[in-house]
Structures are given as structure tokens and as C-alpha cells.
Amino acid sequence: MLFPEIVIAGCGNPLFADDGFGPAVIEEMHNLSLPDNVMIIDAGLGGPHFIFTLLDPEVTKKLIIVDIADYGAEPGSITKLRVEDLPPGAYRDAHSWDLAEPLQRIKDRVDITIIGVQPARVTAPEFEEGLSDELQKAIPKTIRVILETIGVDYGTTINLQEERRQRGTAETCSSPESR
Amino acid sequence: MSKVVEISPTTRHEGHSKMVLKVNDQGIIETGNWCSITPVRGVEKLAVGKTPEQVPKIASRVCGICPIAHNLAATEAMEASIKCEIPKDALMLRHILQLANRLHSIALHDILILPDLYLPGTEVKINPFTAEEPVRTVAKRIQRLREIGQTIGQIAGGDCIHPRNTRVGGMYRNCSDQAKIKMYDLAKEALPLAKAQMDLMIAILRNYQARESVDVGGMKVALPKTLGYHNQGYLATHAFYGSSSLEECPSWDIERFKEVRPWDWYMGEMEVSLEEPRYPIGGTTKIGTKTNPQMEACTGIPMYDGQPVEVGPRARLAVYKGYDEKGTVGQNIAREMEYTDCLYEMIDCIDALNPNGKVVADYIPDGDGALGWASNEAPRGTDVHIARVKDWKVQYFSMLVPTTWNFATCSAALTGAPWQLAEVIMRGYDPCVSCATHMIVVDEDNKVVAQKLIQ
Numbered sequence: 001m002l003f004p005e006i007v008i009a010g011c012g013n014p015l016f017a018d019d020g021f022g023p024a025v026i027e028e029m030h031n032l033s034l035p036d037n038v039m040i041i042d043a044g045l046g047g048p049h050f051i052f053t054l055l056d057p058e059v060t061k062k063l064i065i066v067d068i069a070d071y072g073a074e075p076g077s078i079t080k081l082r083v084e085d086l087p088p089g090a091y092r093d094a095h096s097w098d099l100a101e102p103l104q105r106i107k108d109r110v111d112i113t114i115i116g117v118q119p120a121r122v123t124a125p126e127f128e129e130g131l132s133d134e135l136q137k138a139i140p141k142t143i144r145v146i147l148e149t150i151g152v153d154y155g156t157t158i159n160l161q162e163e164r165r166q167r168g169t170a171e172t173c174s175s176p177e178s179r
Numbered sequence: 180m181s182k183v184v185e186i187s188p189t190t191r192h193e194g195h196s197k198m199v200l201k202v203n204d205q206g207i208i209e210t211g212n213w214c215s216i217t218p219v220r221g222v223e224k225l226a227v228g229k230t231p232e233q234v235p236k237i238a239s240r241v242c243g244i245c246p247i248a249h250n251l252a253a254t255e256a257m258e259a260s261i262k263c264e265i266p267k268d269a270l271m272l273r274h275i276l277q278l279a280n281r282l283h284s285i286a287l288h289d290i291l292i293l294p295d296l297y298l299p300g301t302e303v304k305i306n307p308f309t310a311e312e313p314v315r316t317v318a319k320r321i322q323r324l325r326e327i328g329q330t331i332g333q334i335a336g337g338d339c340i341h342p343r344n345t346r347v348g349g350m351y352r353n354c355s356d357q358a359k360i361k362m363y364d365l366a367k368e369a370l371p372l373a374k375a376q377m378d379l380m381i382a383i384l385r386n387y388q389a390r391e392s393v394d395v396g397g398m399k400v401a402l403p404k405t406l407g408y409h410n411q412g413y414l415a416t417h418a419f420y421g422s423s424s425l426e427e428c429p430s431w432d433i434e435r436f437k438e439v440r441p442w443d444w445y446m447g448e449m450e451v452s453l454e455e456p457r458y459p460i461g462g463t464t465k466i467g468t469k470t471n472p473q474m475e476a477c478t479g480i481p482m483y484d485g486q487p488v489e490v491g492p493r494a495r496l497a498v499y500k501g502y503d504e505k506g507t508v509g510q511n512i513a514r515e516m517e518y519t520d521c522l523y524e525m526i527d528c529i530d531a532l533n534p535n536g537k538v539v540a541d542y543i544p545d546g547d548g549a550l551g552w553a554s555n556e557a558p559r560g561t562d563v564h565i566a567r568v569k570d571w572k573v574q575y576f577s578m579l580v581p582t583t584w585n586f587a588t589c590s591a592a593l594t595g596a597p598w599q600l601a602e603v604i605m606r607g608y609d610p611c612v613s614c615a616t617h618m619i620v621v622d623e624d625n626k627v628v629a630q631k632l633i634q
Binding site: 044046054 | 193221222224225237239240241242243244246283287308322325326329330333338339340341
């Protein structure tokens with residue numbers, strides 16, 4: 001089977017500034033060693049057709065989607081959403097995949113959590129690389145939320161007290177020198 | 180008296196586009212314009228000054244469904260500019276990755292076109308999501324083929340969507356012996372499935388072709404025997420993979436290529452004068468709506484020898500294997516025929532792969548500013564990237580993506596067809612229009628509906 005029991009997908013496009021938050025979280029999570037039943041994927045824009053429509057509910061029990069979500073909060077705020085919270089059509093990617101709402105189809109058989117972070121700046125259709133400071137800082141918090149959601153205790157690897165004191169970027173928080 | 184009908188957005192393909200059709204009293208298309216309405220700008224500008232390692236990563240983000248073709252074409256354009264030849268085993272891994280992506284893509288395309296087609300012997304159109312047999316078995320087979328494609332791609336490319344294993348100068352790492360065996364087993368498993376799927380799809384497509392008329396949203400539409408015919412010629416650069424050298428691939432010469440602006444090619448401002456609410460998924464655009472394909476089209480029109488050309492599976496089969504069936508059905512059948520071709524080639528590449536061989540070039544030059552190009556035969560056609568690298572910095576970068584080639588060609592192929600079948604013709608090209616952002620908007624009024632704020 002392609003996908004294991006727990007799938008964590010970072011969605012979004014790094015060419016549109018904060019839209020790259022999901023892939024940036026996954027990039028950061030590659031520095032962690034995770035249990036064998038967990039797969040982390042930089043889904044880019046391909047979530048609906050490369051992942052959501054390919055999950056086997058017999059095998060995959062939990063899907064976590066990390067993405068930006070505009071819900072009118074302060075930039076960098078994190079929220080957990082269920083598929084029911086999304087209006088129909090909200091998660092169709094940019095693709096006219098009208099056949100089905102893939103998440104709606106599997107939501108009763110796979111436990112789906114959407115971790116949405118309020119963006120500060122999305123530049124589409126103009127390309128711009130790099131996250132805003134608020135979202136850069138939200139990466140460690142988001143990872144902690146993800147790890148809590150899948151029941152992995154990483155308190156010793158990501159030292160949150162240090163993180164709070166330093167106010168650094170994700171790179172500095174996870175680099176060996178800063179620990 | 181001609182009338183204007185607009186289908187916007189078009190559905191069951193990747194990306195956002197629309198069709199503006201000038202039709203006669205019988206509803207036959209006189210002039211058809213199919214254009215991308217997704218503005219994606221500035222990749223060329225963004226790439227300048229970056230290192231050759233960064234640009235393929237940027238290029239792979241332009242599209243959500245063909246990141247592999249873009250990644251490979253951009254990497255190889257850099258290698259062509261710096262004149263770096265990669266080891267054979269690295270090339271084999273790239274071939275496997277690319278073919279695995281194609282396997283997934285053909286299977287996905289089956290799901291997208293099946294709702295246009297009929298179960299042979301019945302008047303029932305196929306819903307690939309139904310739980311009823313025989314469609315259920317077919318859907319499961321399609322899913323397994325997609326899954327195998329993605330798994331093999333993941334092994335060869337390091338990640339199944341945005342490959343992490345490719346690099347300028349080769350690949351980061353070779354695969355293990357076990358991984359090679361696993362890829363081989365999966366490809367062997369896929370072969371009979373692909374054969375069965377190909378035979379079934381060809382039978383379904385032939386059944387469609389033989390019909391006098393078809394149903395579109397409750398309208399009975401006469402099916403022309405020349406559905407999707409055009410005289411625009413074909414362009415392909417390799418039977419499977421791609422090329423970055425004119426000696427190796429004389430059929431793509433950058434000197435013979437030119438790009439013109441859409442306003443030379445598309446119709447100007449018009450008003451929609453025909454509306455059909457029964458047309459599937461919300462009907463066509465309302466009467467009186469202003470439309471202006473010249474100004475709204477977001478792509479240039481690439482020309483080869485002064486004419487738009489067709490790229491994709493039929494072009495590959497026509498150029499390299501003497502395939503000659505025209506029209507939409509011929510195009511879809513060509514794509515189905517690539518199922519088994521793609522797996523036989525993949526098995527050959529896996530056979531040829533030495534897991535102990537080196538996969539990075541011994542010497543990777545910094546580049547002297549020479550112009551390099553690389554084509555990659557993406558599932559939906561020739562993807563050409565052009566680059567200039569000097570002192571390990573990209574000075575120039577440009578992408579000619581497959582569907583851009585096909586926009587004008589498909590527009591020409593619309594002429595003479597009933598307007599209700601315009602999308603059927605368009606889907607034959609398996610179009611992938613560059614993607615935009617896809618932020619979730621939780622509530623239109625920006626109201627906080629999230630129940631549980633965490634931080």
C-alpha cells in the first residue's frame with residue numbers, strides 16, 4: 001500500500017508566499033524521526049488527486065492536512081478544522097475536479113483533521129517566495145499540534161522553552177546549535 | 180446568423196480554463212477559442228539569479244499535477260546549459276520516475292473521461308464512482324494502477340509528488356537491491372491490469388465513436404464522424420522520455436519555434452448570445468455577458484514552423500510509431516495504448532538499472548552562459564524548458580508547457596463540431612492548465628467559524 005496508517009500532508013504553493021506554509025512544515029518535519037506508521041508528504045497543489053483520492057480507508061485511519069485557512073484571525077493563528085467545517089467546494093484545489101469532494105467522500109471512514117493557519121500574505125497570481133515572519137514562527141507550534149494529534153511526544157526534541165525565549169525562525173529553533 | 184456561447188469554467192480536467200464558441204444556427208462551431216484563465220506570472224523572473232539547484236524546485240511548483248515533468252525538464256535544461264552529462268543509472272532512475280508518473284496520469288485521465296462515455300450495449304453513461312458492477316471492478320483497477328504508479332515514483336524519485344531525489348548532475352541516491360525488486364514486482368503486477376484497462380477503454384471509445392448521437396444534459400446531439408479533427412501537425416521529442424540535444428532529437432529545433440501573443444490568434448470582445456441552462460454543471464454563461472478571449476487568455480501561442488502543433492500521446496505515437504488515427508477518439512485511444520508501452524519501457528529501465536552504480540556526475544561545471552534546453556515528454560505532451568547558467572547562477576529561464584502548445588491546436592479542432600461536444604474534444608488533450616493558489620476560505624464573510632482556536 002502506498003499510504004500507511006497515518007498520513008500528514010502539507011498543502012499549498014510556495015510560489016505564493018504564505019501559501020507555502022504546508023510544504024514548509026513538512027520540510028521541517030523531515031528533520032524528525034517519526035514512527036513507521038506515519039508518512040509525511042509535501043503535497044504541493046496535488047493533495048486532491050495524488051493523496052485524498054488514493055487513500056485506502058482499510059489501511060489509512062488518520063489524515064492530517066496542514067494548510068493556510070482564511071478565517072479572519074491574527075496571522076499565524078492555528079485552528080483545527082473538521083471536514084464538516086468547510087463549505088462544499090472549499091477544498092477542491094485549483095482543479096475543476098467536479099466529480100467529487102474527495103474529503104467528503106472519505107470523512108466517515110478516515111479521521112481527518114485540517115490544521116489551518118491564518119496567512120498574512122498570499123501573492124497569487126504573482127509569484128513570490130518565502131513565508132512572512134508570523135507564519136515562519138508558527139511552524140514549530142504547528143508541528144507540536146500535529147505531533148499531539150498523532151500522539152507522538154516530542155517534548156525533548158523540540159525544546160519549547162528555548163523556542164519561546166529565542167523567538168527565532170524555524171531553522172534556528174531546530175538547529176543543533178540553538179538547543 | 181452566428182451566436183456566441185461560453186462554457187466557463189470547463190470541467191473534468193486539471194486547472195481553470197474556458198471556451199468561447201461562435202456557432203451557426205445548427206449549433207455547429209464556426210470558430211472556437213479555448214483559453215487559460217489562470218494567470219500565473221513571473222516564473223522566468225523569479226528564476227533569474229537563483230542557483231541551478233533551486234530553479235527545478237520552483238518549476239515543479241507551477242503545476243499541481245505534472246511536477247515531475249517540470250522538475251526533470253528544468254533539471255536537464257540546467258545540465259544542458261552547463262554541459263554536464265549524468266551517469267546512466269541516474270538517467271534510468273529518471274526514466275522510471277517519469278514513466279511511473281505517466282502511468283498514474285493515464286489512469287487518472289480514464290476517470291475524467293469515463294462520464295462522457297457509455298457502458299457498451301446500454302444507454303447508460305459511466306459513473307466511475309458507482310458501487311455497482313461492472314464499473315466498480317474497473318474503478319478498483321484504475322485505483323490500483325494509480326497507486327502502483329505513485330509507489331514506483333516514490334521509490335525512484337524519493338517522494339511521490341515533488342521528487343526529492345533529482346538534482347543537477349544526476350540523482351542524490353541510487354535505490355537499494357530490494358527497492359529495485361519491489362519496483363519490478365509492482366511493474367509486473369501492473370502490466371496485465373494495464374492491458375485489461377487499455378482493452379476495455381478502447382472498446383468503450385469505439386462504442387462511443389459508432390454512435391449516431393449522444394446525450395449531453397438531456398440534449399440529443401448528433402455525433403460527427405470527424406469529431407476533433409485538425410490539420411495542425413504533431414510535435415514529439417522522444418517516444419517516452421525526452422531529449423536535450425538536437426543531434427539526438429532533430430524533431431525539436433529551437434530556431435523553428437516562435438511565440439505569438441493571444442490577440443493575434445483569439446477572437447476579440449463579444450457578447451454571449453446563446454445560453455443553455457441544461458448544459459451539465461450549472462449551464463453555460465448567461466446571455467449578455469461580455470467575453471473577450473484576446474484579453475482574458477493568459478498564455479502565449481507557441482508556433483512550430485509558424486503553426487500551432489499538437490503534443491501528447493498521439494503526437495508521440497504519430498512521430499515515432501506511425502500511428503495515424505485523427506480526431507478525439509483516436510487521441511484517447513493513443514493515450515490508452517501508452518499504458519502497456521509505458522510499462523514495458525519501465526520494466527526495461529528497471530532491468531537496466533544497476534543499484535550499485537554511481538548516480539552523480541564526477542564533475543559538475545559552473546556553466547559559461549551557454550543556452551541549454553531540455554524537453555520532457557510529460558503525459559500530456561512535450562514540456563520544453565530553456566536555461567542559461569553562468570558561474571552557478573541562472574541568467575535566463577523559460578518554460579513551454581504542454582497544454583500551451585495544445586490550446587491553439589485544440590481551438591482549431593473545435594471547428595465543425597456541435598458546441599455541446601466542445602468539452603469532449605478538449606478533454607481528449609488531457610489538459611493541465613497551470614494551477615493557482617488554493618487557500619481554504621472558511622467563511623465568505625471572514626467570520627470566525629472555527630470552533631477551537633488553538634493559539
